[in-house]
Amino acid sequence: MNSVTVSALKQYVDQEVELKGWLYNRRGSGKLLFLxxxxxxxxxQVVVSKKDVPEEVFETAKRIGYESSIIVRGxxxxxxxxxxxxxxxxxxxxxxxxxxxxxxxxxxxxxxxDKLLDLRHLWVRSKRPHAILKVRSEVVQxxxxxxxxxxxxLYDAPIFTPASCEGVSTLFEVPYFEETxxxxxxxxxxxxxxxxxxxxxxxxxxxxxxxxxxxRRHLTEFWMVEPEVAFLELDGIMDLAEQQIQYVVGxxxxxxxxxxxxxxxxxxxxxxxxxxFPRIHYEEAQKVLQQLxxxxxxxxxxxxxxxxxxxxxxxxxxxxxxADETALGMHYKQCICIHHYPREVKAFYMKAxxxxxxxxxxxVIAPEGVGEIIGGGQRxxxxxxxxxxxxxxxxxPESVSWYVDLRKYGSVPHGGFGMxxxxxxxxxxxxxxxxxxxxxxxxxxxxxx
Amino acid sequence: MNSVTVSALKQYVDQEVELKGWLYNRRGSGKLLFLxxxxxxxxxQVVVSKKDVPEEVFETAKRIGYESSIIVRGxxxxxxxxxxxxxxxxxxxxxxxxxxxxxxxxxxxxxxxDKLLDLRHLWVRSKRPHAILKVRSEVVQxxxxxxxxxxxxLYDAPIFTPASCEGVSTLFEVPYFEETxxxxxxxxxxxxxxxxxxxxxxxxxxxxxxxxxxxRRHLTEFWMVEPEVAFLELDGIMDLAEQQIQYVVGxxxxxxxxxxxxxxxxxxxxxxxxxxFPRIHYEEAQKVLQQLxxxxxxxxxxxxxxxxxxxxxxxxxxxxxxADETALGMHYKQCICIHHYPREVKAFYMKAxxxxxxxxxxxVIAPEGVGEIIGGGQRxxxxxxxxxxxxxxxxxPESVSWYVDLRKYGSVPHGGFGMxxxxxxxxxxxxxxxxxxxxxxxxxxxxxx
Numbered sequence: 001m002n003s004v005t006v007s008a009l010k011q012y013v014d015q016e017v018e019l020k021g022w023l024y025n026r027r028g029s030g031k032l033l034f035l036x037x038x039x040x041x042x043x044x045q046v047v048v049s050k051k052d053v054p055e056e057v058f059e060t061a062k063r064i065g066y067e068s069s070i071i072v073r074g075x076x077x078x079x080x081x082x083x084x085x086x087x088x089x090x091x092x093x094x095x096x097x098x099x100x101x102x103x104x105x106x107x108x109x110x111x112x113x114d115k116l117l118d119l120r121h122l123w124v125r126s127k128r129p130h131a132i133l134k135v136r137s138e139v140v141q142x143x144x145x146x147x148x149x150x151x152x153x154l155y156d157a158p159i160f161t162p163a164s165c166e167g168v169s170t171l172f173e174v175p176y177f178e179e180t181x182x183x184x185x186x187x188x189x190x191x192x193x194x195x196x197x198x199x200x201x202x203x204x205x206x207x208x209x210x211x212x213x214x215x216r217r218h219l220t221e222f223w224m225v226e227p228e229v230a231f232l233e234l235d236g237i238m239d240l241a242e243q244q245i246q247y248v249v250g251x252x253x254x255x256x257x258x259x260x261x262x263x264x265x266x267x268x269x270x271x272x273x274x275x276x277f278p279r280i281h282y283e284e285a286q287k288v289l290q291q292l293x294x295x296x297x298x299x300x301x302x303x304x305x306x307x308x309x310x311x312x313x314x315x316x317x318x319x320x321x322x323a324d325e326t327a328l329g330m331h332y333k334q335c336i337c338i339h340h341y342p343r344e345v346k347a348f349y350m351k352a353x354x355x356x357x358x359x360x361x362x363x364v365i366a367p368e369g370v371g372e373i374i375g376g377g378q379r380x381x382x383x384x385x386x387x388x389x390x391x392x393x394x395x396x397p398e399s400v401s402w403y404v405d406l407r408k409y410g411s412v413p414h415g416g417f418g419m420x421x422x423x424x425x426x427x428x429x430x431x432x433x434x435x436x437x438x439x440x441x442x443x444x445x446x447x448x449x
Numbered sequence: 450m451n452s453v454t455v456s457a458l459k460q461y462v463d464q465e466v467e468l469k470g471w472l473y474n475r476r477g478s479g480k481l482l483f484l485x486x487x488x489x490x491x492x493x494q495v496v497v498s499k500k501d502v503p504e505e506v507f508e509t510a511k512r513i514g515y516e517s518s519i520i521v522r523g524x525x526x527x528x529x530x531x532x533x534x535x536x537x538x539x540x541x542x543x544x545x546x547x548x549x550x551x552x553x554x555x556x557x558x559x560x561x562x563d564k565l566l567d568l569r570h571l572w573v574r575s576k577r578p579h580a581i582l583k584v585r586s587e588v589v590q591x592x593x594x595x596x597x598x599x600x601x602x603l604y605d606a607p608i609f610t611p612a613s614c615e616g617v618s619t620l621f622e623v624p625y626f627e628e629t630x631x632x633x634x635x636x637x638x639x640x641x642x643x644x645x646x647x648x649x650x651x652x653x654x655x656x657x658x659x660x661x662x663x664x665r666r667h668l669t670e671f672w673m674v675e676p677e678v679a680f681l682e683l684d685g686i687m688d689l690a691e692q693q694i695q696y697v698v699g700x701x702x703x704x705x706x707x708x709x710x711x712x713x714x715x716x717x718x719x720x721x722x723x724x725x726f727p728r729i730h731y732e733e734a735q736k737v738l739q740q741l742x743x744x745x746x747x748x749x750x751x752x753x754x755x756x757x758x759x760x761x762x763x764x765x766x767x768x769x770x771x772a773d774e775t776a777l778g779m780h781y782k783q784c785i786c787i788h789h790y791p792r793e794v795k796a797f798y799m800k801a802x803x804x805x806x807x808x809x810x811x812x813v814i815a816p817e818g819v820g821e822i823i824g825g826g827q828r829x830x831x832x833x834x835x836x837x838x839x840x841x842x843x844x845x846p847e848s849v850s851w852y853v854d855l856r857k858y859g860s861v862p863h864g865g866f867g868m869x870x871x872x873x874x875x876x877x878x879x880x881x882x883x884x885x886x887x888x889x890x891x892x893x894x895x896x897x898x
Contacts (some may be wrong), residue, residue: 412546440607
């Protein structure tokens with residue numbers, strides 16, 4: 001008899017098969033049981049009929065609790081009502097371990113997220129987290145394939161870094177033998193060394209921020225992909241960001257149909273994600289936001305009215321806030337590139353435009369309230385300007401002396417960006433909390449399991 | 450004019466092209482200069498002839514120092530003597546940044562590794578590290594493709610863990626808000642939660658060991674791939690390990706010919722890596738080692754004589770030492786699987802064989818003195834036995850209560866293994882130090898750059 005997976009069952013219609021896995025759910029009466037059987041690759045209905053199986057098999061199928069590990073044997077039959085197209089007429093149920101007190105109810109879901117995250121090691125078996133994490137797996141492979149196919153060299157940045165050059169307040173400090181190390185917040189500066197050596201590199205690994213905020217959007221540990229390319233300027237960076245997003249979203253739409261359906265994701269918004277994205281100068285975005293602010297204030301939709309109050313809260317000339325990003329997403333209903341932010345609000349390594357007033361940076365804002373999913377731009381390539389910026393931003397010069405070397409020894413125009421994987425998965429799956437987009441989320445209040 | 454990369458030059462024979470990159474080296478006389486031009490995708494010879502170019506172009510090409518960033522224009526011509534098959538007849542050299550004091554000599558290499566690692570941000574441009582890190586990039590993609598093609602779900606384990614269950618002495622501790630966290634040493638236990646949810650998962654991320662040893666083989670931060678599969682038993686785990694190694698080595702041989710040639714790697718050993726690998730019971734390995742010990746003692750080769758003294762140093766019935774692994778590698782000249790180690794020397798989660806004497810684990814030993822590149826096996830799936838092992842190994846029960854849950858709620862036979870990426874790259878490239886196999890190595894003495 002063939003030992004097969006649920007995902008392959010369609011190839012075995014009218015054949016006897018063996019399935020190894022777990023009891024996910026059960027309905028039924030005194031004469032007919034419908035077991036929902038899962039093995040990680042899918043869920044199939046196994047029909048156990050009292051009149052067709054030995055009494056002991058029927059009693060076992062009736063008795064065992066959810067998540068009991070079992071081996072099921074039976075005949076595969078066509079069933080057009082099921083999403084899988086088949087079901088199994090069970091003839092034998094062998095119990096590996098009988099379970100009776102599985103701590104998660106089938107119906108339990110996001111409203112109980114804190115309890116469920118305490119049980120994350122088990123909750124990942126449930127349909128919703130299972131679907132989200134399968135999308136994550138596809139998204140990560142899509143990102144890796146995108147860069148591999150385009151001849152980028154994978155260039156892993158170190159996790160332990162000797163000193164921070166920005167955002168000291170959100171750094172995790174690690175005693176490192178006789179020294180103090182810090183967990184990386186971004187591999188970008190290291191990525192730049194790679195761009196000078198390989199032309200095109202991609203850094204892709206976990207990054208860390210000691211975020212004290214408790215929002216739906218923050219994790220202390222998250223994965224970030226950071227391409228960096230020599231001789232690439234702002235327009236080319238926007239091209240690359242667009243291509244990458246379109247590729248990744250397209251792969252998820254193509255390969256994760258069942259998962260997105262399980263998640264009841266409205267995929268029409270994702271299907272609209274086609275390049276070119278609207279490219280909006282920061283000053284233009286400010287004008288649009290002023291317009292949206294007054295437009296939303298007069299809306300019948302109380303959510304829009306509420307949002308209106310928060311639009312441009314940071315003030316003109318400042319970085320965009322979450323409400324601004326949400327409003328722009330509602331307006332354009334598509335990913336947008338906002339470029340040329342005021343130089344003052346951006347990091348020391350951003351290249352200034354010829355006026356000196358703007359940074360040649362770009363943020364990509366995703367629609368549906370997701371906000372910024374990409375931040376990047378051209379890097380300052382002038383030694384003099386970079387050194388002045390380091391001084392102005394109070395960056396300890398010794399912490400970046402190796403980085404400054406890149407402007408001493410064959411500096412060239414270059415740039416790249418960073419995209420957070422969990423934010424991207426959150427958007428694609430439409431899940432409410434970014435915590436759902438990673439197997440074991442870490443936040444200010446969560447270090448377990 | 451086409452702006453092209455060195456890697457694509459062959460397609461432009463007899464055409465005028467533009468190249469953007471850096472001056473890598475230069476030979477020549479008063480009349481003819483041979484510039485070695487690099488752009489990250491390769492190195493090409495650019496010939497600049499005094500009689501064919503304006504005086505100012507020739508003077509520039511003669512004057513600028515190594516690693517000056519330049520734009521070169523010229524005609525591509527066939528050149529069968531070069532590995533690339535082409536060279537460029539330079540007509541213009543435009544300088545982006547002129548450099549004169551590049552701190553690394555072309556001839557500098559591994560003997561100066563400490564100085565070169567201080568300059569790692571620049572050294573990656575040199576041919577040897579460039580080649581090794583390109584192999585690393587290919588190896589990582591090959592690993593990811595191997596599992597993706599076989600329907601494994603990528604399942605990222607957390608980096609921050611709440612408590613350690615083994616090897617406390619090599620743990621990095623991190624102040625985590627009001628608590629204490631530890632950097633992960635292995636994602637395996639988390640991977641097991643994924644195997645129960647998805648059937649087949651792969652964990653792949655950085656892991657950390659506060660290694661105080663200064664050997665060529667240790668890093669404090671290294672990447673590890675850890676597949677974990679439900680219903681997979683010891684033989685299946687060895688099959689998977691063999692397949693994965695053969696696939697990865699095969700991809701490197703196929704895709705990294707130029708790099709392995711640059712590294713002067715004798716690829717004949719790698720070509721012999723074909724499954725099935727010899728599978729040797731621990732007790733048999735002990736016998737072979739006893740034989741090798743006396744055989745090597747009588748050898749004419751002083752290295753073998755020296756090795757002989759270290760064989761079986763750990764004593765019979767103990768874990769294998771580095772000399773044992775080296776000797777076995779020399780004997781079999783191929784990857785080998787050593788299985789059924791004595792249970793006492795292995796971790797608490799290893800499944801005992803029916804006699805209770807051996808652990809159903811396996812190490813894969815690579816030849817050429819590389820030693821263990823894979824460690825894994827079947828996990829204990831009995832709740833009672835696991836709880837007894839936890840007690841015996843003095844593991845704090847609260848630290849593994851979530852892990853024990855996997856044996857309460859639908860336990861099934863399962864297993865997997867871990868392979869260190871850097872050790873694998875070190876072997877494939879034949880590099881001496883594992884520090885060369887990662888862009889920015891971290892060791893007890895190195896946290897920079």
